[in-house]
Amino acid sequence: MTTASAGQGAAKCFGVLGDPVAHSRSPAMHAAAFAALGLPHRYLAFHVAPGRLADAVRGARALGFGGLNLTVPHKQAALALCDDLGPEARRIGAVNTLVFADGAIVGHNTDGRGFAAAVRQLSSKHVLKAMVLGSGGAARAVVDAIVGELLGPGGHVVWVSRDPAALAAELPAGGPVVAAGWDAVGGAGVDLLVNCTTVGMAHGPTEYPAPAAALVAGLAPGARVVDIVYPRPAGGLLDLAEAAGALVQDGLEMLLWQGVFAEALWLGRSLGPEVVAAMRAALR
Numbered sequence: 443m444t445t446a447s448a449g450q451g452a453a454k455c456f457g458v459l460g461d462p463v464a465h466s467r468s469p470a471m472h473a474a475a476f477a478a479l480g481l482p483h484r485y486l487a488f489h490v491a492p493g494r495l496a497d498a499v500r501g502a503r504a505l506g507f508g509g510l511n512l513t514v515p516h517k518q519a520a521l522a523l524c525d526d527l528g529p530e531a532r533r534i535g536a537v538n539t540l541v542f543a544d545g546a547i548v549g550h551n552t553d554g555r556g557f558a559a560a561v562r563q564l565s566s567k568h569v570l571k572a573m574v575l576g577s578g579g580a581a582r583a584v585v586d587a588i589v590g591e592l593l594g595p596g597g598h599v600v601w602v603s604r605d606p607a608a609l610a611a612e613l614p615a616g617g618p619v620v621a622a623g624w625d626a627v628g629g630a631g632v633d634l635l636v637n638c639t640t641v642g643m644a645h646g647p648t649e650y651p652a653p654a655a656a657l658v659a660g661l662a663p664g665a666r667v668v669d670i671v672y673p674r675p676a677g678g679l680l681d682l683a684e685a686a687g688a689l690v691q692d693g694l695e696m697l698l699w700q701g702v703f704a705e706a707l708w709l710g711r712s713l714g715p716e717v718v719a720a721m722r723a724a725l726r
Contacts, residue, residue, distance in 0.1 A: 453482035454508030456708065459498055459516055461492040465644040467672070467725050470510060471701050474724035478717045479709075483508065492519065499523050503542045509708040510540040511701075516559035517551075517579025524549035531597070534586045536579030539704040545652060550707055553583035558591040558671075558699030561634070564666045564689045568594025571662070572634040575650070577603040580670055587698070588634070589618055602627055604651065624651040629661035635683070636668045642675040658683045665689070670696055696726050 458468045464487065472485035489499045489689070495516050500523075502510055512520050517536040521527070524537060528550040531537045537549035569592045574585050588599055599619045603609045610621035629635060635657065640646035650657065657679060658667065667683035672693035674680050680690040698721055706712050713721075 453484065454506070455502075456483060456485040456508050456510065457488050457659060458473070458485075458511040458513055458662050459488050459495065460513035461489060461491055461515060462643075462645050463487045463489050463513065466513065466611070468701060470724040471698065471721045472705065474720040475701075475705055475713065475717050478720040479713075481709075488514065490516070495519055496523055499540065499547065503547060505543075506543060509542060509704070511704060512538050512540065512582075514578070514643070517553075520549060523547055530554055530583075530586070533583045534579075536582050538583070538700065539707060541707050543632065550704070551583055552700040552703035552707070553580055553696070554587035554590070555703050556698070557584050557636075557668075557696045558587040559699040560695035561666060562666060562692060564668075564691055565664065567633075567664070568592065568597065569634045570594055570597045571631050572597070572599045572631045572636065573602060573629070573659070574599060574636045575602045575627070576636055576638035576640075577601070577605070577609055578638065581636075584636050584670070585619060586636055588636075592634070593618060600626070600632075613680070617710040620634060622701055627652045627657055629657065629659050629665070631660070631662050633662040633665045634668070635665065635688075636670065637679055638670055640670065640671070646671075654682055656686065661686055661688055663687070666691070669693060670698070672697065677712045698722055698725055 466487045469485050476483045476583045520537040525546040526548045531549045531551040534551050538553050539550040541548045572588050600622050602622050606621040606623045613619050643648050665688045667688045669679050670693040674692040684690045702713050
């Protein structure tokens with residue numbers, strides 16, 4: 443696998459493709475990073491319907507873009523457009539970052555690493571029982587990160603989906619991840635609860651398939667509850683979890699860290715703490 447650096451030199455355009463995408467704070471975050479690094483690059487949000495994804499990606503490559511991010515609903519569909527995949531994207535089966543390298547499209551996934559970095563800011567404790575809601579590309583990255591980076595000895599993940607049978611068919615028997623339907627939700631002993639559905643997102647649904655109160659019932663003491671949606675919906679899951687005594691976090695920290703790792707891939711360099719601080723300030 444090869445990557446190309448867009449670090450110095452001529453100005454490059456970067457962007458995020460999604461549907462919806464007008465709510466995205468990624469342009470402000472990456473603009474802050476480029477400014478802190480003294481780079482002339484631009485980052486824009488592009489509304490791309492699912493049927494136009496291939497045209498948009500190939501057009502961006504032809505126009506000399508430095509790279510792209512992908513958000514809902516494109517993370518799994520983008521796999522078919524990639525000439526090569528990074529290890530996380532190959533393992534997860536979803537792509538959130540594209541690097542245009544020597545004429546090739548290389549797909550990466552920085553969501554998992556970004557999620558793990560964000561959750562550790564709440565607490566560094568190992569996870570014993572996690573519950574992940576949703577089965578899209580972001581959920582796949584989150585489950586991968588929990589198993590690979592956050593799960594303690596003997597821990598397990600309950601992965602909640604509208605079609606648990608189909609999900610179970612993808613999972614290795616006897617592994618730490620078990621598929622469940624929405625009738626199985628409930629926080630009994632859960633010390634990490636993560637919403638990866640689009641509930642609460644701009645123009646998205648407003649209710650879960652199960653009562654929101656049931657999601658936080660019986661959470662373990664000191665539980666962490668993360669809603670990857672941003673901005674934090676008033677009266678939503680995080681408010682209920684906080685009232686129950688949980689440590690809570692919205693999706694902006696995960697957005698921050700996946701962006702840090704994505705930009706490092708584009709530029710071929712790591713980002714220092716002053717750049718990360720500028721990106722966080724732009725998000726908040």
